[in-house]
Amino acid sequence: MAIARDERSNPANLIAGKHITYFEEPDIIYMRFGGAATTEDSLELLRRQIAMSEGRKILFFLIDAEDLENIAPEGRKAVAETLKEIPLRGMAVIKAPLKAKVVTKLVITAINLFRKDSNLNPIAFFDTEEEGRAWIASRRKTFAG
Numbered sequence: 001m002a003i004a005r006d007e008r009s010n011p012a013n014l015i016a017g018k019h020i021t022y023f024e025e026p027d028i029i030y031m032r033f034g035g036a037a038t039t040e041d042s043l044e045l046l047r048r049q050i051a052m053s054e055g056r057k058i059l060f061f062l063i064d065a066e067d068l069e070n071i072a073p074e075g076r077k078a079v080a081e082t083l084k085e086i087p088l089r090g091m092a093v094i095k096a097p098l099k100a101k102v103v104t105k106l107v108i109t110a111i112n113l114f115r116k117d118s119n120l121n122p123i124a125f126f127d128t129e130e131e132g133r134a135w136i137a138s139r140r141k142t143f144a145g
Contacts, residue, residue: 008032015048016041023052028060028136033068033100042075046082053086058143060136061088064129065104066095080110088121090139092132096125 007013007030013022018034019041029049037045053059071079088111093104105123112118126132 015044019045021045021048021052024062027056027058027140028062029053030062030064032064032066035067036069037071037075039072039074039078042071042078046078050082050086056087058087058089058140060139061091062129062132062136063091063093063104064095065093065100066097068096068100068103071103071107076107076110079107080114083111084114088115089143090121090136091123092126092135093123094126094129094132101125 007022007024008020010022013020015021016038019032019037020034021029021031024030029052031045031049091104091108093101096104108121108123112121115121124132124135126135
């Protein structure tokens with residue numbers, strides 16, 4: 001029997017020694033911020049997430065923003081311009097204190113300004129990962145078939 005690998009402790013998923021991002025089948029891009037995200041951090045997160053999205057019809061983000069302090073302005077701009085091409089169908093943000101909620105709402109609103117299908121990519125905030133995953137599962141059912 002194979003032992004499941006914990007992607008959160010996999011060094012290959014670590015960015016700048018503090019952020020983590022990886023893909024979970026069938027359609028979730030997980031991301032955890034480990035403090036402030038510099039422009040370089042943001043660009044590397046984006047590079048990996050664009051690669052994860054290739055060939056996918058729908059995707060959801062599960063974002064752990066508990067430790068998010070800020071995202072550099074150039075990083076926010078790059079995120080908004082780049083993620084408009086990913087077929088996002090919802091972004092669940094978990095464990096976010098007020099400052100992180102403001103930062104993530106700002107970035108996601110900017111993403112949706114550039115999208116033709118912005119109404120299909122809502123943002124929702126949850127206290128726990130379980131609540132965020134349940135919301136993603138309900139969104140997934142909306143697009144099944």
